[in-house]
Amino acid sequence: MIGLYTAEEVRAAEEPLLATGPEGALMQQAATGLATVCARLLDDVYGRRVVLLVGTGNNGGDALHAGAFLARRGARVTAVLLDPERAHPAGLAALRRAGGRVGTGADAIARADLVLDGMLGIGGRGGLRPEAAELARAAADGAGITIAVDVPSGVDASTGAVDGPAFPAMHTVTFGAVKLGLVVGEGRGYAGEVHLVDIGLGAHLPTPSAWRFTDADAAARLALPAPDDDKYSQGVVGIVAGSATYPGAGVLCTGAALRTRPGLVRYAGTAAGGVRAAWPEAIVTEGRPGDAGRVQSWVVGPGMGTDDDARSVLAEVLATDLPVIVDADGLTMLAEQQDLVRARRAATVLTPHDREFARFGTEPGGDRVAAARDLAADLGCVVLLKGDATVVADADGTAFVNGTGTPWLATAGTGDVLSGITGALLATGLPGVEAAAAAAHLHGRAGQLAAERGPLIAGDLVRRLPDAIQRVRGVPHSGLGHWEA
Numbered sequence: 001m002i003g004l005y006t007a008e009e010v011r012a013a014e015e016p017l018l019a020t021g022p023e024g025a026l027m028q029q030a031a032t033g034l035a036t037v038c039a040r041l042l043d044d045v046y047g048r049r050v051v052l053l054v055g056t057g058n059n060g061g062d063a064l065h066a067g068a069f070l071a072r073r074g075a076r077v078t079a080v081l082l083d084p085e086r087a088h089p090a091g092l093a094a095l096r097r098a099g100g101r102v103g104t105g106a107d108a109i110a111r112a113d114l115v116l117d118g119m120l121g122i123g124g125r126g127g128l129r130p131e132a133a134e135l136a137r138a139a140a141d142g143a144g145i146t147i148a149v150d151v152p153s154g155v156d157a158s159t160g161a162v163d164g165p166a167f168p169a170m171h172t173v174t175f176g177a178v179k180l181g182l183v184v185g186e187g188r189g190y191a192g193e194v195h196l197v198d199i200g201l202g203a204h205l206p207t208p209s210a211w212r213f214t215d216a217d218a219a220a221r222l223a224l225p226a227p228d229d230d231k232y233s234q235g236v237v238g239i240v241a242g243s244a245t246y247p248g249a250g251v252l253c254t255g256a257a258l259r260t261r262p263g264l265v266r267y268a269g270t271a272a273g274g275v276r277a278a279w280p281e282a283i284v285t286e287g288r289p290g291d292a293g294r295v296q297s298w299v300v301g302p303g304m305g306t307d308d309d310a311r312s313v314l315a316e317v318l319a320t321d322l323p324v325i326v327d328a329d330g331l332t333m334l335a336e337q338q339d340l341v342r343a344r345r346a347a348t349v350l351t352p353h354d355r356e357f358a359r360f361g362t363e364p365g366g367d368r369v370a371a372a373r374d375l376a377a378d379l380g381c382v383v384l385l386k387g388d389a390t391v392v393a394d395a396d397g398t399a400f401v402n403g404t405g406t407p408w409l410a411t412a413g414t415g416d417v418l419s420g421i422t423g424a425l426l427a428t429g430l431p432g433v434e435a436a437a438a439a440a441h442l443h444g445r446a447g448q449l450a451a452e453r454g455p456l457i458a459g460d461l462v463r464r465l466p467d468a469i470q471r472v473r474g475v476p477h478s479g480l481g482h483w484e485a
């Protein structure tokens with residue numbers, strides 16, 4: 001798993017190194033790593049125009065030292081100083097020695113091949129002040145490569161919250177550890193591709209605030225059938241989704257469960273006809289959940305409506321001592337009867353998008369990890385808050401930020417697929433938080449595979465799930481793309 005850290009955690013890890021190491025050594029390491037990434041992205045450094053946006057702290061120092069490195073390689077480097085009196089003295093001296101110069105704003109940025117944002121790092125507080133905001137806007141208008149030093153200025157390194165303008169980075173070169181704010185919420189959109197430079201923090205880092213699954217982490221949670229398994233022993237999932245008028249949710253949800261864990265999937269509800277026609281492999285009843293036969297987990301909610309019958313079915317499922325994942329209409333009803341979750345002992349996973357989340361009392365706001373954690377703690381369950389980077393949080397504070405997916409996933413029915421995958425993994429006995437995190441990872445991978453062929457629809461995710469499973473397991477498959485973990 002990849003650890004994700006707050007600014008405070010990184011700062012605390014730096015302290016012992018700063019106290020014992022030679023003066024400026026950490027910054028030299030950071031700046032060298034930064035300049036190396038810049039040089040790689042520029043391809044040919046000689047003669048290229050590089051603009052440094054330099055704030056008053058060590059983040060500006062990093063940018064100045066990296067600028068000096070690039071100037072020594074023949075780049076034409078101009079530093080734009082937010083406050084000339086307070087620019088990092090050693091960094092500025094190094095830049096001047098290397099032939100770099102100090103200049104002014106927007107024109108230089110417009111002509112730059114590369115703009116390096118060293119205005120604010122982990123010491124930034126609140127929204128950008130006007131001069132910094134103006135430079136961030138100029139960088140957004142320019143045509144050069146934009147690279148953020150450690151954190152894009154204007155992004156809260158710990159939460160990903162953005163208050164007003166921020167530096168729009170195509171790449172962020174971050175030091176020592178991946179900051180949480182680079183991979184979640186609005187911050188993720190400003191950070192671009194994240195490059196991690198090792199500055200030796202390793203042993204000093206605490207347990208991270210949150211985690212990201214790699215393919216291997218997801219694969220470790222997808223138990224393969226054993227030789228002595230039968231169709232009942234691999235985890236039987238029960239689905240309550242869709243309705244006679246709208247069978248689609250039932251079809252997608254059942255299909256996703258089958259494609260994730262094909263041992264046995266049961267369906268109970270009024271979309272029975274549609275589900276039976278689409279998935280002859282499922283065992284289908286028009287009756288209530290209690291008529292479906294034995295299961296090890298339930299999926300309840302997608303497309304089931306919110307009438308009195310639906311309410312009583314939801315209550316019946318939540319009254320069992322089985323793991324349950326609740327989505328969509330199920331969440332709408334549950335928000336009005338939150339005690340149904342609080343009373344449960346078995347795992348419950350709620351999978352809201354922002355509007356569904358708000359029905360439970362508060363908007364997610366800028367700090368999505370904290371929002372998911374708070375609701376999970378309040379209800380004593382797992383909350384999977386959907387988004388560009390989906391957040392999964394448990395009542396004890398354990399949190400995951402998903403790293404797979406594609407914007408093409410923002411389309412009707414993809415949530416039903418996620419519900420089916422999550423239910424199938426819950427049926428295997430995984431803890432709720434791990435089932436949800438693995439499901440989000442797998443769903444995102446299926447989305448990436450489906451999107452390789454252009455616009456995707458939810459059914460494509462179901463079709464590509466077997467490929468996604470092989471992909472996270474590292475099984476070679478022709479025609480599959482390659483992504484960083």
Ligand SMILES: NC(=O)C1=CN([C@@H]2O[C@H](COP(=O)(O)OP(=O)(O)OC[C@H]3O[C@@H](n4cnc5c(N)ncnc54)[C@H](OP(=O)(O)O)[C@@H]3O)[C@@H](O)[C@H]2O)[C@@H](O)CC1
Pocket residue numbers: 014018026027030031055056057058059060062119120121122123124125126127128129132149150151175199
């Ligand atoms: N420790 C180390 O040796 C190493 C640190 N490293 C690097 O240092 C970075 C952290 O440096 P840092 O602590 O100096 O803070 P930093 O992010 O530069 O900003 C603080 C300055 O910004 C200002 N400011 C604040 N808010 C603002 C706003 N909204 N809008 C505008 N200005 C605002 C504030 O000024 P003031 O409020 O006093 O006016 C303050 O002076 C870290 O991210 C990494 O890049 C690496 O080199 C590894 C070694």
Ligand SMILES: [K+]
Pocket residue numbers: 059117118119120121148149150151152153
């Ligand atoms: K920065």
